[in-house]
Amino acid sequence: MEIQISLGASLFFIVLYFVVKTAVRNGVVEAHNSMDGGDDEDEDSIAMTTCPNCGRCHDIDYPKCPRCGHS
Numbered sequence: 001m002e003i004q005i006s007l008g009a010s011l012f013f014i015v016l017y018f019v020v021k022t023a024v025r026n027g028v029v030e031a032h033n034s035m036d037g038g039d040d041e042d043e044d045s046i047a048m049t050t051c052p053n054c055g056r057c058h059d060i061d062y063p064k065c066p067r068c069g070h071s
């Protein structure tokens with residue numbers, strides 16, 4: 001009787017261990033993906049243009065080139 005209870009408890013904890021481990025691993029992967037996605041989104045959200053005068057890439061929102069002042 002005690003052996004059966006002990007065996008059942010061991011199996012329960014083994015299953016619980018794998019469930020928790022899988023959940024933690026998925027959570028870490030999701031957090032990592034969301035972090036990468038955020039970085040990509042930031043890069044994509046900034047529209048860049050190249051200055052025709054000096055060739056420097058700068059934010060398209062700048063009315064003038066921050067390097068040479070070409071507008």
Ligand SMILES: [Zn+2]
Binds near residue numbers: 065
């Ligand atoms: Zn320029």
